[in-house]
Amino acid sequence: MPYSILTDYQKVLSTEELIQLTDINQAEVVNTTVLTEAISYADSLIDSHLAELYDLPLTTTPLLIKQLSVQVTICYLYGFRVDEMPAAKKFMCDTAAETLKKIQSGQVVLNEIKSSAKDLTFSLLDDTDFTITMSSLENY
Numbered sequence: 001m002p003y004s005i006l007t008d009y010q011k012v013l014s015t016e017e018l019i020q021l022t023d024i025n026q027a028e029v030v031n032t033t034v035l036t037e038a039i040s041y042a043d044s045l046i047d048s049h050l051a052e053l054y055d056l057p058l059t060t061t062p063l064l065i066k067q068l069s070v071q072v073t074i075c076y077l078y079g080f081r082v083d084e085m086p087a088a089k090k091f092m093c094d095t096a097a098e099t100l101k102k103i104q105s106g107q108v109v110l111n112e113i114k115s116s117a118k119d120l121t122f123s124l125l126d127d128t129d130f131t132i133t134m135s136s137l138e139n140y
Contacts, residue, residue: 002039003046003061003069006032012070021077035073042072049104054113062112064099071096 009018015030022031022038046068047056058065075093078085085093102108 001057001061002036003043003058003065004039004073006030006035008066008070009035009073013074021074021081034077038073038076039069041076042069045072046100049100050110052104053106054110058113060112062110064108064110068096068099072100 013021018030018035019028022034023029024031024034046065050056050058050065071092074089075096078089078093099108103110
């Protein structure tokens with residue numbers, strides 16, 4: 001199940017902009033195949049950042065993940081279809097990339113799916129491993 005769908009893009013982009021970003025055949029319509037492929041790319045990138053901390057596939061899509069899917073998809077489309085990315089879109093892309101890094105490092109937690117976070121295993125300097133379970137952190 002994709003994290004975002006066409007209607008999510010229609011809320012943040014004009015029809016003309018969607019056509020500009022997806023219309024590889026000059027048909028003057030939104031090419032949903034191109035959009036779907038871009039969403040798939042974005043969602044795969046998101047999953048690669050979630051994989052260490054969360055069970056995939058996600059059973060629900062948190063709002064933050066939906067927003068990131070839209071943002072990364074737009075960045076991907078702009079990267080292939082527009083010679084120069086507008087400053088506001090570049091800022092959005094940079095922010096999305098930073099947010100993904102923070103999710104991957106655990107600095108940003110997806111509260112809606114917090115219970116599916118995996119246990120973390122750390123190695124100490126003396127090569128001793130210890131595991132922090134999510135249940136052990138509930139009291140802190």
